[in-house]
Amino acid sequence: MATEARILTGGQAVAEAMRQIDPDVVPMYPITPQTPIIQGFATFVAQGRAHGELVDVESEHSAMSAAIGAALAGARTITATSSQGLALMAEVVYIAASMRAPVVMAVGNRALSGPINIHCDHSDSMLVRDSGAIQLFAENAQEAYDLMLIAPRLAEHPDVLLPVLICQDGFTITHSAEPVVLLEDDVAREFVGEYRIPNSLLDVRYPTTQGPFAMPDYYFELRHQQLAAMQAALPVFEQMASEFYALSGRRYHSVEPYALDGADHAIVCLGSTGGTVKDVVDELRAEGEAVGLLELRSFRPLPRHDVRTALDSIRTVSVLDRADSPGGAPPLFAELAAALHGTEVDLRSFVYGLGGRDLHPEQIRAVFTEDSGAYIGLRGAPCPA
Amino acid sequence: MKEIRWHARAGQGAKTASQLYATARLHEGQSVQAFPEYGPERRGAPLRAYTRIDDKPIRRHDAIMHPDVVVVLEPSLLHEVDVTEGLAPDGIVLLNADTAPASLAGLDVRCVPAARIAGDSKFVNLVLVGALAAVLHDPVDAVADAAIELLGGKVAHDEIRTAVEKGYACLS
Amino acid sequence: MPELTAWRELPLGGVVRPGDTAPPHTGGWRTGLKPVVRLESCVNCLLCWLYCPDSAVQLDGTTFVGFDYDVCKGCELCAVVCPVDAIAMVEDDGD
Helix, strand or coil: CECCCEEEEHHHHHHHHHHHHCCCEEEECCCCCCHHHHHHHHHHHHCCCCCCEEEECCCHHHHHHHHHHHHHHCCCEEEEECHHHHHHHHHHHHHHHHCCCCCEEEEEECCCCCCCCCCCCCHHHHHCCCCCCEEEECCCHHHHHHHHHHHHHHHHCCCCCCCEEEEEECCCCCCCEEEECCECHHHHHHHHCCCCCCCCCCCCCCCCECCCCCCCCCHHHHHHHHHHHHHHHHHHHHHHHHHHHHHHCCCCCCEEEECCCCCCEEEEECCCHHHHHHHHHHHHHHCCCCEEEEEECEEECCCHHHHHHHHCCCCEEEEEECCCCCCCCCHHHHHHHHHCCCCCCEEEEEECCHHHCCCCHHHHHHHHCCCCCCECCCCCCCCCC | CEEEEEEEECCCCHHHHHHHHHHHHHHCCCEEEEEEECCCCCCCCEEEEEEEEECCCCCCCCCCCCCCEEEECCHHHHHCCCCCCCCCCCCEEEEECCCCCHHHCCCEEEEECHHHHHHHHCCHHHHHHHHHHHHCCCCHHHHHHHHHHHHCCCCCHHHHHHHHHHHHHHHC | CCCCCCHHHCCHHHCECCCCCCCCCHHHHCCCEEEEECCCCCCCCCHHHHHCCCCCEEEECCEEEEECCCCCCCCCHHHHHCCCCCEEEEECCCC
C-alpha cells in the first residue's frame, strides 16, 4: 500500500501530506523555516494536484484568524508557521482552541527572538503550551509526514475538536533530506476522510453564535471543557495511530520508550534529538550500560500517567529541554517533575540546543555518564543555580 | 557510515549534489541523509552541505564533524575557509583543480579539473559527484540515474550523464 | 436567576444555539423618551431599519410599519438618521 522510499526534506514530506489531505482552505504567511511547507503545497495547487483555497494574508495573526473562520464554516483548514510567526499568532491560537476549531498547523520549530535567529529550538512551541492546542513532535521527516496525516483525524474527532500542531525541528528536519515512504494518495485520502464539525457557521437552517462572551460565571467551565478534550485526545490518538499502523506498518504512541527495560538511567526528550539519543543508547547498551530513552511524541496533552508508569522505577532520569525558562524550571523538566512527583526518581535537568546549537552523540554520552553540565555546550561556567 | 562534506558558494549546486548522491545510494539500498548548513543565504557566500550514507537506518540529527570525504566545488574557498577542518584521519579531499595546492600537502587530495571538464555545461557539481562515485567505489550508473531523476526535467539527459561519467572516468 | 450549568452540560465552546438565549427585553432600558413615526411622512428609505442597533424597527415585508418597544432602548439613532423628520422622540408613557 506504500510507495517506494523517496528523498524528501521534512518540509517537502509535510507538503506531500497536505497534497494528499487536500484541505479546503490554507491561510498562509511565509516564515523560515516553515516556508518550504507552504511553498511546496502552493506548487501542488498551481499544478492542479491540490485544490484548496490559498489565502495570502498579511500576518500570522490573520492566518490563524482566517483559519478559525474557515474551519468553523465547515472547511478543512491547514496552516503552518515558525517562531515569531507563532508568537504573533499566539493570542489567536488560544481562541482557536476555545472555539474548538480543528485547525491543523505544521510548525517548523525555531528559536524565538531575540537575538534574532532562524535555527531550531522549542521556545516557539513552549510559548503556546497552555493555549489548548495539541502538540505532537516528529523525530524525522517520515514521522512529520505520518503525524501530519493523523492530525486532521485527531483534531476533528468529536471528543477532541482542538487545533493540532505537528512540530518538526527547523532546518534539522524541515531542510534535511531523508528517505520517506508515502502512502498511496487514495489510501491517505480514505484514511483522512470527510471533514465534519458539529455546527457550521454557514448552516442557515441552524444558525449559531460562536465565540460568545463568557463572564466569570461561565469562563471557568468553558476552559475546563478544553482540559477534558485534551485528556480525551490521548486515547483518540492511540486509536488513530493504530488505524494508521494498519495502513503503514509504522506505529506511534504518545510516549515511546526505547531500551527502557531494565534501564537505570533514561533520557527524556522531544523532536529530532531522539534519533541521536537512540544511537548513543545502542552504543552504551553494547558496552553493558543500562541506559534508555523515553521519547515524548505528544507534548500536549502530556501523557502524565504513561510517563510515570514508564519511568517511576528508573533510578535516574535526565530531561533534555530545547527551551529555557529564565527564572523558572525548563518546561519539559517541569512537566516531568509533576509527572514523577512522589517517586524516588533522581530527576535531572539539562538545557541544550538553543538557537540551533548542535547536540552531538559525545555530549549525550556525557549526560549518561554523569560528566555533563546542566547547560550542554554552553561556553563558560553556568551562573549559580 | 560514510560522511561527506561539500564546500561551495551558494548557488553552485552543492545542496543539489548532496541530495543527488544520497538519492543514488538510497536507490542502491542504503540509508541516507542530506542537509545544507544555513548561514547568511546569499549567492556567492561560502556554504557547506552534508551527506550521510550507512547500511543501517540513520537516526542521528547532528552536523558532520569528522567527514570521510570533503568535496570542494570552488577552489577559491581554500583561501577563505578551512575545508579540512575535522577531516577524518584517513580522509580524502576531492578538489576541483588541476593540482593540489601546497596548503593541502600531506593530505590525500584527489584533483579533478571539474570546471574545465564541465565546460559550457557548467555542471561542476555533476562532474564532482561522478568523481566521488569513483573515490567511494560506488557504481557510476546509479549516480547518473539519480542526477537525471533530480535534474532531468530541466536539462538534457545525455548532457547530465556525460558530466557524471567524465568525472567518474577521471578517478576510476 | 437561571441555574448555572456545569461544564459538561454546556455546548462545546459555548456555542449559542437557536433558542438558547432568553428573548431580549431591552425596552426596559429606556430612560424617558421613545421614538414615534408619522407614517404619512415616511418615504420608506429604511435607514432607521439599517441603523437600529436592536432590530426594533418593524417591517411588513419591506415596508416600515412601526417600532417594537419591547426591545427599543430609546437611543434616538432612528430619529437622527431619518431624512424627512418622520420620527420624533416623545415622552415615554411606559407603553
